[in-house]
Amino acid sequence: MPVELFFDLVYVFAITQLSHLLLAHLDMAGVAQTVLLTLAVWWAWMYTTWTTNYCDPDHPVLRLTLTGAMLAGLVMAAALPQAFGPRAMWFAGAYVALQVGRTLVVSIAARAHPIGVTFRLVLAYHVLSAVLWIAGAAIGGAAQGVLWAVALAVEYSGPWLGYRMPFLGRVTTTDWTIDGAHMAERCQLFVIIALGESLLVTGVSLADHPHLSAAAVAAFAVAFLGSVATWWVYFHRTAEAASETAAHVDDTGRLGRSAYTYIHIPMVAGIIVAAVGDELAIAHPFDRITAGAALALLGGPALFLAGHALFVRAVFGWVPVNRLVGIGVLAAAGLLAAVAPGLVPPLVLAAVATLVLGAVAATDGLRDRAPAQAGLAP
Incomplete structure (x- = not known):
């Protein structure tokens, strides 16, 4: 638990950034952007919670993984106020590094465990959405919001669809026995x-x-x-x-x-x-x-x-x-x-x-x- 609490400190900063962003842009566009970024911040935190639910956070490999996720999360939080501006790539790159990097490590570490199947499917969804995150940051403008919204739709649909992927199959909630x-x-x-x-x-x-x-x-x-x-x-x-x-x-x-x-x-x-x-x-x-x-x-x-x-x-x-x-x-x-x-x-x-x-x-x-x-x- 101490390492998880330490990890949470990044999100204290992220929540502050989100509230200040909304306060500075309290219009339709600002609300839409804040909603999108809030969903991304929550998703990054929540997937880490699912990871530590299955894996011992005090294991050296996972502790190092969480440290890397903290660094990526801190960069992501710092970029929030200008995520739809000059720091779009900083935000997208940090978010993708956090989601893909953490899931990749656990997929390899748990390859012989039944839960490894789920993490490999999750990784496939994150890799697919990563293309949209990076493309949106590179293109900018109205297309950025559209591509990022589609990226979130891909990621948020995963749990409901059992992470169904062609040739890889799917899983059900009964495969996710958690604490x-x-x-x-x-x-x-x-x-x-x-x-x-x-x-x-x-x-x-x-x-x-x-x-x-x-x-x-x-x-x-x-x-x-x-x-x-x-x-x-x-x-x-x-x-x-x-x-x-x-x-x-x-x-x-x-x-x-x-x-x-x-x-x-x-x-x-x-x-x-x-x-x-x-x-x-x-x-x-x-x-x-x-x-x-x-x-x-x-x-x-x-x-x-x-x-x-x-x-x-x-x-x-x-x-x-x-x-x-x-x-x-x-x-x-x-x-x-x-x-x-x-x-x-x-x-x-x-x-x-x-x-x-x-x-x-x-x-x-x-x-x-x-x-x-x-x-x-x-």
């Missing part, structure tokens, strides 16, 4: 990384404020409470109960693929977007609300709640209604902001989002008083 508790713990740590970025943004925004007005301090307090409520929704019993379920479910590979590999994406993305909204609220608490600010302040929490509802559904088999109600309230607040932007400044929208998250956390606490067979009452 479910380890997978759950690693994803919980990434959520903590994202929440840490949220708190960092909150603190830096207050520290850099030119004059500490009452409104700015109020926005700071609201942002902090929003982060606490987000933590509470994710970690209060749900995370622990999900970890126990993941450790004992029959098809651990299927649960690892759906609940953790895919469904954690909207939760992490929602936290990043919410952090951008917090920074805007602290900097401009009573300014006229803009579409971008409203999207960050309300869309981030809504995205997180939607992801968490899917997570509960995937792990426990039921849909938490309070999260759906919360999303509805956030959507209504967004509609009001669109119709009458002068009535709902950023501080008010931030307060609404925090109240919604707090209400979801509170109703979870009330529900937990009822008996539950799976550790989480429907």
Whole structure:
């Protein structure tokens, strides 16, 4: 675990870069680029998590491999702000080196092990997408975004298709018997990384404020409470109960693929977007609300709640209604902001989002008083 925690430090930097990128380009093009880059960052981290789930991270070969992956990840993170500009090749090259290099090492090391088949198929997908990543960086312009989106589509389709390749066959989730508790713990740590970025943004925004007005301090307090409520929704019993379920479910590979590999994406993305909204609220608490600010302040929490509802559904088999109600309230607040932007400044929208998250956390606490067979009452 210590080497994995050391590896995670690179992604603390990457999350910071992504939130700053979105803040600087809060328009349709900026949002699309940030989404694409976030998916790439998550995929690089998640495949490393699958690797350490199967292989001992303290083995000298894997430790060296993770060290190389850290270096590539650091270059990738450093290139994020200009990934659709002069440092496109830096980003693409680092990403390809990380994905292909790590998978190649494990494919060779595990060639005699049954899981080696899966890693060889994964390697084929990464090599195929690598051509698209490098070509997109070389061409630039609109073609870059298209080719990179196709590259991600290739990679993200792999687990759903069982990495089917002509002449190489395919695998199924039953071939991916994993340590479910380890997978759950690693994803919980990434959520903590994202929440840490949220708190960092909150603190830096207050520290850099030119004059500490009452409104700015109020926005700071609201942002902090929003982060606490987000933590509470994710970690209060749900995370622990999900970890126990993941450790004992029959098809651990299927649960690892759906609940953790895919469904954690909207939760992490929602936290990043919410952090951008917090920074805007602290900097401009009573300014006229803009579409971008409203999207960050309300869309981030809504995205997180939607992801968490899917997570509960995937792990426990039921849909938490309070999260759906919360999303509805956030959507209504967004509609009001669109119709009458002068009535709902950023501080008010931030307060609404925090109240919604707090209400979801509170109703979870009330529900937990009822008996539950799976550790989480429907």
